Amino acid sequence: MIVALHLLAQAMPLDPGRFHILHPGAPQGSHIEWLYWVIFWICFAVYVLMILGFARAGAKSKSDAIYPLPVFEDEEGDQRAKWAVGTAVGITVATLFVVLVLSVVTGKKAAGLNSKNPVTIQVIGHQWWWEIVYPNSQADQTITTANEIHVPVNTPVVVLTNSSDVIHSFWVPSITGKRDLLPGYSSAFWFTVEQPGVYRGQCAEFCGFQHAHMGFSVIAQPVDDFQAWQQQQLKPASDPTNDHAKRGREVFLTHACLMCHTIRGTDAGSRMGPDLTHLASRNMIAAETLPNTPGALAGWILDPQRIKPGAEMSPNSLSPDDLQALLAYLQILQ
């Protein structure tokens, strides 16, 4: 039984990460969660009062007739009706005003973060993947990756957003609210993650055919791990050591791959698709659509249009030998 459970657990797909506004892992997420519960309980109280009011009115009513509505012909009844309606309107406006104030306060709390020594990350939306850049004034210290954002815990992270085509929206429910990525317009926001872990993110603004397959993840790590990751990402691509992988690199450089992708340290330097210099260090491919396994990668390379119809990547016909060599090469890009 235990063995079976163990096998089942191993057969399960990769944990896609936390994806829930009610399980925040960051202070901004906690503010949003708090606001959610406050509004929930206010609405709940209003709902209960309404139902009680209706029940009481129904019990008091002597006739089954709904129409005509009661008309107060005497002065006193008219006054009472005016008071009742006025009070109800007043309570409604006051409640809505309280909710408005709470929303503004929460928004302010979530936006105002201490920004001493923040990590700056550039997120550029593409149809349908995320380009992640860790900018640096020195070009050789700049990291470019895709779909997986590594951040140190308890450190403010400033995200500069932009888009290359249409409006996308950056949303990690367990960390913070949504932020639209507008083409040709840079904006910035910040967040801090407190608990290490993997947080799933998703494009939250309909951006075309594969909007639903435009995921990403935020991987929060202790500062040491983050720096180690950074050092690894700064290196150029590993050179293949055996003939099989060397042939794979030739396949990459003589087929359609190099028209769109970059592998730093080789001739491939196009910026249309994700940077593949450290492809093997990522957990998922195709914007969190497939696990980064040789099989999934092979399927993706041969016919991406079956997995994500409309995606920019074109189908590739490779002979089995070339494909295996290419996969062997991509596996060494740690």
Place this chain on the structure above:
Amino acid sequence: MRSHFQAAVMVAAFGMAALLLACSRENRILRQPPPADQTINTVQVSGLNPGANSIPTPPPSNLYQESAYAVSEGQKLYEQYNCVGCHAHGGGGIGPPLMDNNWIYGGEAGNVFTTIMQGRPNGMPSFRNRIPEYQAWEIAAYVRSMAGLLPKGVSPNRPDHMRVKPAESSTPPQSMTGITGSPEQHQ
């Protein structure tokens, strides 16, 4: 009177519904045929033809429609694959301009396709095996649209760069006598 009006409305509504049936979307082929089916090998590699009656093989005809979709995809690919690097946005530079109607190697879709796939002397590289065939056809459609060789209906509606003709919206309407103003008058 009222029932006549109602009947008229009903007939009109049914008529509109029937008209809707006649509408069909332009068919977009998102999943292109597998590359193994490509006709790449039929592209003529040399202009020399053996035999006395050397009739040159005609260039392959476009397997894909020169539709608005193909043109806008071609426009995107034209930038992404850095055609702009030499041909600019049609005005030329290192390479010849593409927005005029002078064609060194022919202006048919098949000619442009062959030029992209095989390359040409003095700089034009061959994109054979680099880009899939359907993308080359899309780029060819865009190149032809720049020279105004495609029907009006399929030109990309909002080109971001230089264009040969003024946009339709800035073209003066045809006057009653059938004389149109020249574009220069309206710039």
